[in-house]
Amino acid sequence: DAKTTQPTSMDCAEGRAANLPCNHSTISGNEYVYWYRQIHSQGPQYIIHGLKNNETNEMASLIITEDRKSSTLILPHATLRDTAVYYCIVSQPYGQNFVFGPGTRLSVLP
Amino acid sequence: GAVVSQHPSWVICKSGTSVKIECRSLDFQATTMFWYRQFPKQSLMLMATSNEGSKATYEQGVEKDKFLINHASLTLSTLTVTSAHPEDSSFYICSARVSGPPWEQYFGPGTRLTVT
Numbered sequence: 622d623a624k625t626t627q628p629t630s631m632d633c634a635e636g637r638a639a640n641l642p643c644n645h646s647t648i649s650g651n652e653y654v655y656w657y658r659q660i661h662s663q664g665p666q667y668i669i670h671g672l673k674n675n676e677t678n679e680m681a682s683l684i685i686t687e688d689r690k691s692s693t694l695i696l697p698h699a700t701l702r703d704t705a706v707y708y709c710i711v712s713q714p715y716g717q718n719f720v721f722g723p724g725t726r727l728s729v730l731p
Numbered sequence: 732g733a734v735v736s737q738h739p740s741w742v743i744c745k746s747g748t749s750v751k752i753e754c755r756s757l758d759f760q761a762t763t764m765f766w767y768r769q770f771p772k773q774s775l776m777l778m779a780t781s782n783e784g785s786k787a788t789y790e791q792g793v794e795k796d797k798f799l800i801n802h803a804s805l806t807l808s809t810l811t812v813t814s815a816h817p818e819d820s821s822f823y824i825c826s827a828r829v830s831g832p833p834w835e836q837y838f839g840p841g842t843r844l845t846v847t
Contacts, residue, residue: 719765
């Protein structure tokens with residue numbers, strides 16, 4: 622079973638920030654949090670990962686709570702092309718296989 | 732980010748025939764690759780873990796004699812669906828994992844298999 626829970630769906634207005642939450646209350650100290658997204662009929666696209674600290678790259682920011690039991694992916698200025706299913710994944714220890722949950726379907730509205 | 736390719740992107744085959752899908756990591760070496768299957772409106776489900784130079788590890792319920800996996804080099808893994816049946820029709824996706832932490836995976840674009 623997936624080690625994360627995410628809302629089933631979210632809407633966001635174009636140009637606004639999209640904040641996607643993820644709960645991972647059973648995360649262990651050596652497990653990373655990864656975010657991927659999947660646009661219809663394509664393979665998942667890597668977005669960002671984090672261990673303890675907040676992270677930012679050209680696509681998004683990842684905010685991880687101090688107790689590491691939850692995180693938020695932030696798309697600062699959502700566009701229509703950001704409409705996708707977003708997956709939050711906690712790795713099995715030492716880089717074992719990913720377990721995908723149902724993810725959050727983000728719809729960016731004009 | 733790293734690039735993973737799959738070939739073919741889509742394939743239609745007749746029931747009883749075999750189909751081979753290739754997965755290549757284009758700009759990094761991957762000792763471990765994964766094969767997933769995704770049915771419509773469902774999430775990805777791991778089928779097997781492919782390690783270079785050794786036998787693949789299959790998830791429970793996945794028939795190893797039906798889904799043959801070969802990982803002969805650090806940049807290529809293949810999945811062969813043998814004696815395909817209509818229920819094997821699905822979206823097959825591979826990923827390649829970087830060696831060492833944070834062990835992120837990069838995914839191929841997927842292969843749509845339709846068995847008639």
